[in-house]
Amino acid sequence: MTQQRKKFRLGIIVNPLAGIGGAVALKGSDGSETAQLALSKGAVPLANERIKVALHECLELLQDVDVYTVSGGMGSDLCQSLNIDHHVVYDTQGDITTAKDTETAARVLSELDMDLILFAGGDGTARNICASVSEGATVLGVPAGCKIHSGVYAITPKAAGRIVKMMISGELLSLHEADVMDIDEVLFRQGIVKAKRFGELKIPAELRYVQNVKMGGKESDxxxxxxxxxxxxxxxxxxxxxxxxxxxxxxxxxxxxxxxxxxxxxxxxxxxxxxxxxxxxxxxxxxxxxxxxxxxxxxxxxxxxxxxxxxxxxxxxxxxxxxxxxxxxxxxxxxxxxxxxxxxxxxxxxxxxxxxxxxxxxxxxxxxxxxxxxxxxxxx
CATH class of the missing domain: 3.40.50 (Rossmann fold)
Structure with missing residues (x-):
């Protein structure tokens, strides 16, 4: 009896408000109040557009992939716009999503044994993912936030898509632990960078496409x-x-x-x-x-x-x-x-x-x- 090949399982999480504060000089998007303020200033959410660029790199292969995601702007709307068959595993409450939604979605997806959880956001989103996924889960970030200090992000959305394509195609990729970093947004708005390490996540290590942790501080010379x-x-x-x-x-x-x-x-x-x-x-x-x-x-x-x-x-x-x-x-x-x-x-x-x-x-x-x-x- 021939055993059927297991399909690649891809989890998708979008923080739809990631980076929304950048264009209106808020220097971050953490917290619903900041997001509301950014929206009131005319900011346009772009996280879904960023991850859409990534998925276009591997769109044909996704027809033979089991895709799991979150309702509405956290994934389902994106999949529908790209005609990607998908399963919704978590429904958000309300129009403005929160860190709790990201954390719950990450926990549910990791419990479903994804081959990769692809998420779009910034350092705050990476912190939420890090706090919620089970040990050993493989993740990759699509950069969409104001602050990208963490080493868990691809260098561009397109680069993220190429890594996903390589994984689905079965190309050999090393996996390694990358630091999750974030800074204090209150101090950030005062011109003070105070970064802190919040943990690590396992990522596919294609060095051409994954960024280093940001080097901080002034030049020594x-x-x-x-x-x-x-x-x-x-x-x-x-x-x-x-x-x-x-x-x-x-x-x-x-x-x-x-x-x-x-x-x-x-x-x-x-x-x-x-x-x-x-x-x-x-x-x-x-x-x-x-x-x-x-x-x-x-x-x-x-x-x-x-x-x-x-x-x-x-x-x-x-x-x-x-x-x-x-x-x-x-x-x-x-x-x-x-x-x-x-x-x-x-x-x-x-x-x-x-x-x-x-x-x-x-x-x-x-x-x-x-x-x-x-x-x-x-x-x-």
Whole structure:
């Protein structure tokens, strides 16, 4: 008697409100009150769109997969939109989902012995998953939050889909334990990063597609940062708006300018003076429309993201408006070397824009010192 082959069992959990606070400068989405505030400010939920990108990478294979998920915006709506046959194993209560919904869904799915639980969210969602799944459960995160410090996420939604495709196809993948990290959002909104480890989760270890835990803290070599700041300040043009991204490298540059800085937000400088602080995506579009604009950004240490991690205020529309030629990337060579040859990553949420941004770009690494480093796309 021939034994029937066991179908791959995929669990799907979406935190539909993940990342909703980013575009409106709330620096997080934890808690129903924050989510409600973000919605009242006009924020648009994007987590379902992010995981949809992932599932498109393996959509054909899903026809022969047993898919288990949650009702409504936590999974069922997504599956219906993609014509994926699925089983709903948990029904949420109310329109605004909570951490408790995520935790319950994760517990139910892990008890059903999934081959993989795919979830979309940020570090808060990863904490909920970590607190609820049974020991030994294999999970993978699709990045959709404001804060992505944890090592359980793929580097982009598309990368997550490719890992799922490899697993369903039976390709050999190592499994390893990755740290679940999160920061205090109250302190985060005050410009203080205080990260804490909350546990670990087992993930498929395809190193091209899974991000490292974020490296925190300021660069140790202050002289290098002074050189970078001196170069950028010397090159600043009059009557040009300089949009200053988040991160400690840009913070140092702002200190050298003598300007107050929003470490975890986006500020706008004109003629060496701050004219707008901690702007939202819509405010940024309105403020810069029709103006001469340059954007100063750095990369996340250990990960390589220049867009899509903690700077959702820099929307695809804004980036398109200013053009690739007006993007100034600053980083120490130490940060670039730590990438071990991996490309920079633009994860804007707009695939065509990510592709347009790809290719070699100059990175300011010192005073009149620059290197050419690639922004990846196809290889991700």
């Amino acid at each position: 202050e002289l290098v940062l002074q050189d970078i700041a001196a170069h950028v300040i010397e090159e600043m043009e009059e009557e040009t708006l300089y949009v200053m991204g988040s991160g400690s490298t840009v913070e140092f540059l702002m200190e050298e300018l003598g300007c107050d800085n929003t470490l975890l937000g986006v500020d706008v400088v004109l003629d060496h003076q701050v004219i707008a602080s901690d702007v939202t995506s819509s405010e940024l579009i309105e403020l810069t429309s029709g103006k001469k604009v340059k954007l100063v950004i750095t990369l996340i240490g250990g990960q390589g993201h220049i867009f899509g991690r903690g700077n959702q205020q820099l929307s695809p529309d804004f980036i398109k408006n200013i053009g690739r030629e007006n993007i100034i990337v600053v980083a120490t060579k130490t940060k670039l070397k730590a990438l071990n040859g991996r490309p920079l990553i633009a994860d804007t949420g707009d695939a065509e824009l990510d592709k347009a941004l790809s290719g070699p770009i100059e990175v300011v690494t010192g005073y009149h010192d620059m290197v050419v480093y690639p922004i990846g796309y196809e290889e991700l």
